Amino acid sequence: MPTPGLMFVGSRVLDPSKTSDATSNAFYDKEHLPDVLDHGITKVALRYKNTNAESPMPYVALYPLEDASFLQSPDLGKLVEDTKMSKTFNNTDIYEHIHFELRGYEKIQTFEGYGQADKSGKERGQTIVCVAMEPAEGQDHEFDEWYRKQHLDMLAMCRGYRRTTRYKKLDGQKPRYLALHEYACKPDELPGDQIKQVVATEWSQKIIKESLVFDRDVLELVQAQGDTSLNL
Known part of the structure; x- marks a missing residue:
């Protein structure tokens, strides 16, 4: 029987002078969360804002997984590759605009x-x-x-x-x-x-x-x- 897991992803804008908080939020909420859901790795996607304005990770996305083994499989790399190009950022690589910190857990x-x-x-x-x-x-x-x-x-x-x-x-x-x-x-x-x-x-x-x-x-x-x- 698979062990449930969690994909925990902290994020922050790399250069606030080039990417506003509003643009980053629009990308995440209107494009990125739907993309992750469309891949079928999770059934619900939750996004939070850190109340600590000084935090190096001002936003956190939580993706509960039915099987934690996904996080140590080639399928994770495929998800990253499939979702890295963004219409919000004029079809450029999202990693040029936002820093992500992914942590994988088992429940x-x-x-x-x-x-x-x-x-x-x-x-x-x-x-x-x-x-x-x-x-x-x-x-x-x-x-x-x-x-x-x-x-x-x-x-x-x-x-x-x-x-x-x-x-x-x-x-x-x-x-x-x-x-x-x-x-x-x-x-x-x-x-x-x-x-x-x-x-x-x-x-x-x-x-x-x-x-x-x-x-x-x-x-x-x-x-x-x-x-x-x-x-x-």
């Missing part, structure tokens, strides 16, 4: 918030707290136990929490672990007071402080295409 856990299991993607949270982590050396098991036995149960008590989807990088590069925490609110409405309490537990502080990498971004949904009833 390791889906955790639904209380009363959320029967809700479709059409009711998805508008905000994702995206956390990439690398646990301390030799602590993968405790890291996973922390998520499964404490952290997610506590997050589920926060206002607006929908679900968490967890992934592990296929190429083994650090940080290997990714957690996407969905909330049904705008970024500035996140329950920051409650989240602070969740990460203040003794176990949470141990895991976070000992982690080799802890990167946190807050992403706001700006585009959803394809079968939007599907969740990550």
Whole structure:
């Protein structure tokens, strides 16, 4: 049975003096997302804007995959080749205008918030707290136990929490672990007071402080295409 995966693609304009944010968004939303969907590798394409204006990756596109092995197959190269020429950019190579950072993951856990299991993607949270982590050396098991036995149960008590989807990088590069925490609110409405309490537990502080990498971004949904009833 195939293991579900995620194609995670960060992007930024290479030269803002030549390519505006509006042009980049038009390319992505009107051309690129439909192209990826037309190739049949995913049934839903989601695009987010990073709330951190200083982020090197101001936009993120998420493509859930039924089979993570696609990300290590020649079919990925074919997708890149088939979608690299852009009408938005006068039939030139998109890599001359936009920098992409592709990360491939396999899914390791889906955790639904209380009363959320029967809700479709059409009711998805508008905000994702995206956390990439690398646990301390030799602590993968405790890291996973922390998520499964404490952290997610506590997050589920926060206002607006929908679900968490967890992934592990296929190429083994650090940080290997990714957690996407969905909330049904705008970024500035996140329950920051409650989240602070969740990460203040003794176990949470141990895991976070000992982690080799802890990167946190807050992403706001700006585009959803394809079968939007599907969740990550």
